[in-house]
Amino acid sequence: MSETQHIGRVIRERRLDLGMTQRKVAHECNISIRGLEEIELGDVDPKCSTVFRIAVVLQMDMGDFNVCLPAVALMLQ
Secondary structure, three states: OOHHHHHHHHHHHHHHHOOOOHHHHHHHHOOOHHHHHHHHHOOOOOOHHHHHHHHHHOOOOHHHHOOOOHHHHHHOO
């Protein structure tokens, strides 16, 4: 599984655990529903800023993704 697919799977699982729809998460993140769908499917490599916005909405830590996100590490310093 690629890093992109892993990020998408983690996002989808958390969204479903919270009982949130793609529509609600996409709206709160100011992205399109199709964009969120593509991220969840691992079809696109999302920008770190998009992953960060999704993580905030889903009440996640960036560490929950368990992948190397160097740009995020720099943002948090």
